[in-house]
Each structure stands twice: as C-alpha cells, then as structure tokens.
Amino acid sequence: MNRPYIGIPMGDPAGIGPEIVVKALNEKSIYEICKPVVIGDRHVIEQAINFCSLNLSVNLTENAALGRYEAGVIDLIDLDNVDLSELKIGEVQALGGKAAFEYIEKSIDMANLGEVDAIATTPINKESLKAANINFIGHTEILADLTNIQDPLTMFEVRNMRVFFLSRHVSLRKACDMVTEERLLDYIIRCTEALKRLGIDEGVMAVAGLNPHSGEHGLFGNEEVTDVEPAITQAQALGYKVVGPIGADSVFHLALQGKFNSVLSLYHDQGHIATKTLDFERTIAITNGLPFLRTSVDHGTAFDIAGTGKASEISMVEAIRLAAKYSHSFKKEH
Template sequence: MAISGNATATQTDRPVLALAMGDPAGISPELTARILSLPELRSCAHFIVIGDRRILYEGAAIANVELDLVYGSANDLSTNLAERPFFVDLGHLDPADVTRGEATLAGGTFASENFRFALRLAHEGRVHGVCFTPFNKKAMRYAYPGYDDEIRFVSDVLSFQGKMREFNVLERVWNARVTSHIPLSAVSAHISIEAILAEVELTAACLRLAGIDNPKIAVAGLNPHAGDGGSFGMEEIEVIEPAVIEAKAAGYAVDGPFPADTVFLRALKEGFHAVLTMYHDQGQIAMKMMGFDKGVTMMGGLPFPLCTPAHGTAYDIAGRGIADVGASREAVLLAAKMAKRQAAPRKTEHSTF
C-alpha cells in the first residue's frame, strides 16, 4: 500500500497509524524503538513514525533492539509501506541537545512538532489513527504556552469544535469521567444531567469501536457512600440518579450511582465494561493500581482513534533500558482495532439525547 502526498488512507487488512515520538529526555525514544521492533505490532498496523532519526537510534541502542525501517522526509510519503514502517525524519533535534531526565524547551518543541505532524496526517485522512509515546507536560508548556493537556493541544491544532474526552483503558474495564483537569473544588458545579448523559453516549460509542457491541456502564457517585441517601450530599439524588434513569430509558445498559470506593470491584465482578466517574482521580487511582504498566489513555470523540500509554515519561529511569513496553503495546493494539472499525463504512450515528 502506498500513501502519496495527495492521497488518503484506504482501508486494507492493516490500518495505517501515525506514531509520534514523545519527550526525548524520558523513556519515549526507547519505547518507540521497542514498538517498532515487535513483530506482533508490525503485523497489526502499518506505521508512519515521526521524529528525528538520531533520537530514535539512540533509543534503539538503549532498548537493545534492531530496527528495519524506511527513512525519508515528509515529501517521501509515496514510499511503499507494505512491509516496513516509514520514518519521517524531521531532523529537528541533535541528541547532544537533550538533557536526559529534565523538562526543556528543546524536548517540548521536539514532542509537540512530532505530535502536530501526526495529527495533521490523520486530519487529512492519510492515516487511520494516531499513537504517541509519553509527553512531559512541563516541557510541552515551554514549547506551547497554552498547553493544558493533550485535549487542548489537539483541539487547537485541528480547530476541533466537537466533544473530545480522555478515557483510561485496561483489558477488563475502561474509565470515563464527567470532569477531568479541573480543581476538585469545582467538580460539583460541573456535574449536570446533560453532562453525564453526554459521557454515557460517548463512552458507549467508543466501546463499540473497540469491539464491545453491547457495552455495560457503571456510574459512580460523587460523595462518600454515594451520598448515603442525602446524608453526605444531594448530587446523587438530584443529578446523577436522574441521569442514569434517563440513560436507561434511552436504551443504554447503565446502572448506578454506586459508591466510588467499591464501583470498580463491582464492575469487575458483574461484567461492566466501563466505569463513569465524576472526577479525574476518582478513576485514575483505581486504574493505575489495577494496571499501571498496561493502562492506555484514549482520546474519544475524534474522527480517528488517538492512543498513548497512560504512564508518563519516567525521567527517573530514562536511559537505563528497563522501560516496560506493555502499555505502549496495548495503546497500539487498541488504536489499530478501533481504526479498522472507525475507518470502515458505517451508518451515521445520531445523538440519542
């Protein structure tokens, strides 16, 4: 399969994924190299990798892996991608300018330029999905002062006006959330029936893209013991439970609100595919305890899947060759699975609410 400068990605046995190298001062270079060395990942997707060849080779040396890639510039995307990954060499960072284990402007610029390139490939239809190895938010802010998180960056780069949300994914359960990167003191004010219904709808849609045709969603309460009948707060009675009832009436397999301290246990025991929590750490703590080395972060709501390992840049172990590729592997596998379903012709989905 070839992708020319003016062509769009076409559906084949394997989707085309853009893989952006992340922060060069952490474990991202060695993780990128490990991804490209795994036969099981090369067999599930064609890769267009974006970064600097010198940084990648340094990562491969640290990871002690050999690479078999096609290298070229952005103008060389007509190269046949059928067997070997294609590396777009932006030539924009000398390894001598990398301070390992430190967030810098150079590192943030490297990562943000790679990510921007990958996003534009997806936006133009030249790839089916995007993956990236971990960024460092401090370094990204040096390069892009308006950077709050990946959602903000993606929205700015693509001028995306739709609803996008971050999901955390493990093999047995997903975590969705109503609010994300806001102060804990502001959470209650941002929870509404409409917001919960929108998250249920998006969560169900993303689960279906991942191959779960009849998704079950457990909804967490906000307060201790899910409010205990109003003793510890009224959000469950006034907002969360009415939203669950309305979602059920719309045909979604949803239940709750359940106390947050047991909702994940219930989800695993009773076969829920996702837990919808009310705020960031309510779900993140549980997910990272259950599978820090295998967790995936997926951005839902875009016309293409966007996946990355849920862990960070691990500055403390950078350069030691001990970074676990498990979460990065799972991110690629999820992106490939979703890309095949999302790129295939399907009926237009309309909001139920």
C-alpha cells in the first residue's frame, strides 16, 4: 500500500508544537507508514531541532509530492512568517496566533487540492489567536469555517475506544439543554456514517446516559425518558446499530473491553475524562465531517515548558499514526 501524504501544520511557534513535531519526525517508524510534510517556518523548526538536540536536517519543498520522505530529514513547506528576533517563546502574542492560523490555512488548502491525504494538527493558543484578531476558539471552529462545514463531529480514539461528543465548548447548563431527541438522532446517524468513512462498519454504538445511572427511569432526571430513549428507538427503527442509554460510570469501560465500537458522550467533560484518564498522551482527536481527514494531539501549547526540549512527542506520534491508519479508508469512502 502506498504511503499516504500527511500534512502537519507546526502550531503556535511560541509553544511546544515545533518541538513535538521534530521529535515525532525523529522516529524512523513514521516514515514506514506515511510521508509527513510540515507546514511551518524554517527558522522555528531549526530552532526546535536545536532545543531538542536532534540530528535532523531540513529539506525545503514547495509541494508535498517533491519531498524526500526519509528518516533524518524533515520535509518542510516554509511560509517564512516568523521573525525569531520578535518571537517570545512561551508567551501569548499576536505573532504566534497569526502564524499558527496561516499554517492551518495552508494545510487545508493542500488537503482540498489533494496534495496531502490527511492533516495531523499541533497545539494552538486561543489567547494568541485573539491577540491576532482571529476570532476562533479552536481548531474545530477554524476547520469548520474554512471548509464551510456546519457542526463537524469530534471523535476521540485511545487504544480501542472511540468517543463522540454531542456538544463541545459550551457551558454544562447549555450542554444539558442540547440533549434533545432531534439532536441525538441526528448525531447517531452522522456518527455512524463517520465511522463508515474510517472503515468501521461492524459493531454497535452506545449512547451514554446524562444523569447518574441514566436517571433510573425518571427518579433523578428525566432527559433519558423524554429524549435519549426515544432517539435511540427511532435510530434502531431506521436500522442503526445503537443501544442505550448506558450509565456513564460503566459505558466507557464496556467500550474499552470491546463491547461497543464507539460511545456517544452527551457532553464535553464526560468523554474527555474517560479517555484522558485512561491514557492522556495517547488520546487523539479526529474531526469527522470535513472534506478531508484530520487528527490532532489533544493538549495545549504548554508555554511553561516551551523551548526546553522537554515536551513529550507521544501524542504527536499517535496523531500521525492515526492519520496514516485511516487515510486510505477515508479517501475511499469520501
């Protein structure tokens, strides 16, 4: 099987993004499964190589197809948009936010043109984006806007457990209000289709309960009775393989044991806590519903350790591996 091209925007240049990218691409095994091309700034990448004391060289290329893709060499599309004399490592600044946005923008252009088969993104900083007058709160919102896709799906994968989210960055009170029969049915359908695009069409999806023990038939919370159960019943009648609601204190454990192919978490922290407690560094985000496959580390810019070479590359390695793992199935289904 041909190695897929994976685009890697290097993230906020003041954060750990450049460091985890060069560390990940120091792994020879990455080149056995894909052709990784970094979208970033040459001076920042070379600085990160020095921070991490790595023996790597940089190969500048204008197109992914022209890269060398061999261990010891980082293929880079250089946007040349960072002045190192102005860059303040580990600090919120407009320069970092603007540069990070431009790397994402270029990566999306490449994916839309078919120059890369998937993108694996690195950390960006919301405050730096704001300082640069870029009014997005995160990657998902940027991706949705730049691809004209409404409400893309977020899925986490860690080990053999996959978790979708009915809501993301909203208050807990609003998240509860979003647990409606209509929205749940829509998400069950869309999540099932998203799994198929990744080549996963076997198994059953589980819907987590919202209230403790799924409300015990209305004893302490009736959302399961009024909305969750009716949505699942409708989905089953339409032929979708889904069960629930299953108490959140057990459903993730059961999924990890292989009983379910995925879990639909009903709010942000419900699924985040389950996955990140299991293995924080190997919890990888996959954005479904876009015209291309996108995976991502699920940690921040870690300004407190940026520039020290201490940042772990494990999440970055896993994000690249997942992008390579699913890219062929996604491209075929899409």
